[in-house]
Amino acid sequence: MGRTASGQAQAVRATSRLDLGLMLLGIGPALILIVLVVVLSFLSPVFFTPRNVSNILAQTAVITVVAMGQHLVILTRGIDLSVGSNLALASVVGALLFQAGGSAPVVILAMIASGALVGSVNGLFYVFGRLPHPFIITLATLSICKGIALQLADGRAIPGMPEAIRVLGRNAFWGLPGSVFVVLGVGLLLLVLTRTMVWGRWIYAVGGRPEAAVAMGIPVNWVLVSTYVTSGTCAGIGAVILAGRTDAGSPLFGNLLELDTIAAVIIGGASFLGGRGHLGHAVIGAIMIGVIRNALNLLNVDIFFQLIIIGVIIVIAVECDVLRNHLEARVRVVQAGRAR
Numbered sequence: 446m447g448r449t450a451s452g453q454a455q456a457v458r459a460t461s462r463l464d465l466g467l468m469l470l471g472i473g474p475a476l477i478l479i480v481l482v483v484v485l486s487f488l489s490p491v492f493f494t495p496r497n498v499s500n501i502l503a504q505t506a507v508i509t510v511v512a513m514g515q516h517l518v519i520l521t522r523g524i525d526l527s528v529g530s531n532l533a534l535a536s537v538v539g540a541l542l543f544q545a546g547g548s549a550p551v552v553i554l555a556m557i558a559s560g561a562l563v564g565s566v567n568g569l570f571y572v573f574g575r576l577p578h579p580f581i582i583t584l585a586t587l588s589i590c591k592g593i594a595l596q597l598a599d600g601r602a603i604p605g606m607p608e609a610i611r612v613l614g615r616n617a618f619w620g621l622p623g624s625v626f627v628v629l630g631v632g633l634l635l636l637v638l639t640r641t642m643v644w645g646r647w648i649y650a651v652g653g654r655p656e657a658a659v660a661m662g663i664p665v666n667w668v669l670v671s672t673y674v675t676s677g678t679c680a681g682i683g684a685v686i687l688a689g690r691t692d693a694g695s696p697l698f699g700n701l702l703e704l705d706t707i708a709a710v711i712i713g714g715a716s717f718l719g720g721r722g723h724l725g726h727a728v729i730g731a732i733m734i735g736v737i738r739n740a741l742n743l744l745n746v747d748i749f750f751q752l753i754i755i756g757v758i759i760v761i762a763v764e765c766d767v768l769r770n771h772l773e774a775r776v777r778v779v780q781a782g783r784a785r
Contacts, residue, residue, distance in 0.1 A: 474714045474729050474762075481736055489743045497739065499622055503690070505735030506624035507532075507683040509728055510631050511702060512709040514564075514679030516727040517635070517672040518579070519710050521652040522719030525673060526583040527567060528680045528706055529699030530590035535559040535684035537594045539610075540603035540694025549607035556688070557681035563590055564677015568670035579673070587703070594696035602695035606688050614689020624686045628728075631682060635675075636724055648672060652719030708755065709734055712762040 486493040511528050518525045539556040547555070563586055570582045606614075613623045639645030647668045650658040658665050683702075688694050706727075713730025715722030734755065741751045 478729055478733050485740045491743055501735045501739050502625050503622040505731050506628050507687050508705050508709055509628050509731040511679050511683040512706040512727040512731045513635055513724055514676035515706040516710045518676050519715055520648050520719055520722060521669055521672050523579040525676045526703045527586040527590060529702030530587045531560050531563045531677055531680040532684045532699040533696050534590040534594040535681045536688045536694035536698050537598045537696055539688055543605055543607055549609035552607055553685055556684045557678060560681020561674055561678040564674040568673030572666045572669050598696045602693045604693045606692050610689040611692055614686055627686055632724055708759050712758060
């Protein structure tokens with residue numbers, strides 16, 4: 446009996462340590478962001494000023510909105526490489542419509558619809574074309590959208606956007622950039638959809654256990670399509686924000702945005718293995734990227750070295766995901782041992 450009690454006590458302590466490790470990994474990105482802000486506030490007196498904080502929020506708004514859509518795709522074990530080119534094409538469509546006399550609502554709806562259309566192409570071809578991985582179709586649409594945008598815009602930026610879009614992209618309300626309220630609106634809508642509706646549970650089921658999701662009767666194919674449509678829609682909304690900030694549409698917008706959004710999701714703590722994560726991961730990751738880039742600029746760090754730093758951070762984030770999976774497997778083994 447003594448040995449049994451001792452073994453159980455050791456199992457409880459092991460589980461507690463593993464649970465603590467998982468908890469720290471879960472809240473780690475948020476803690477790192479807080480530490481970063483505190484440290485950078487001491488390194489640069491300009492960093493934590495209201496003007497610079499507002500600048501960071503405005504600069505990260507596009508990445509944050511698009512990353513939230515990317516997050517849903519990654520939850521299903523997928524990836525969307527087309528978001529940058531999709532955004533560029535949407536901005537060009539909006540600029541051309543404005544030049545043709547389109548009103549602000551028409552231009553906004555056209556940009557969002559353009560993004561959603563590309564997203565639907567991605568989802569439909571991936572699912573019903575029986576492609577082995579979404580990497581293939583989203584890489585193809587990355588090139589196609591970029592080519593269409595360059596063709597429509599004749600390879601140059603098209604100036605001019607409706608006043609309402611410019612106000613949204615450039616003006617501040619109650620001390621916050623207008624784009625922040627767009628981010629909050631999109632985030633709240635997606636939070637409601639994923640947390641209070643069955644669609645959200647289906648996404649997690651499809652990403653966590655695809656075979657079980659099929660056995661449960663979940664419409665896996667249409668769930669997958671819906672996540673790519675949502676990702677494309679978020680790219681269209683990002684185009685509205687960026688076009689408002691620049692007062693233009695350009696085929697050169699969104700360069701490497703796909704990498705920034707994937708990095709934001711993974712740095713924030715979501716998993717490439719799917720089925721685990723929440724929108725907060727995308728938001729935290731996007732803000733962290735914005736904070737790091739802003740700080741590196743304030744500290745006059747070379748732009749090429751900035752790319753290296755972001756790459757190293759991504760590698761560390763992926764390794765944290767690997768460690769999290771290892772710890773979860775250990776927890777399951779210990780719990781199974783205690784059950785016996």
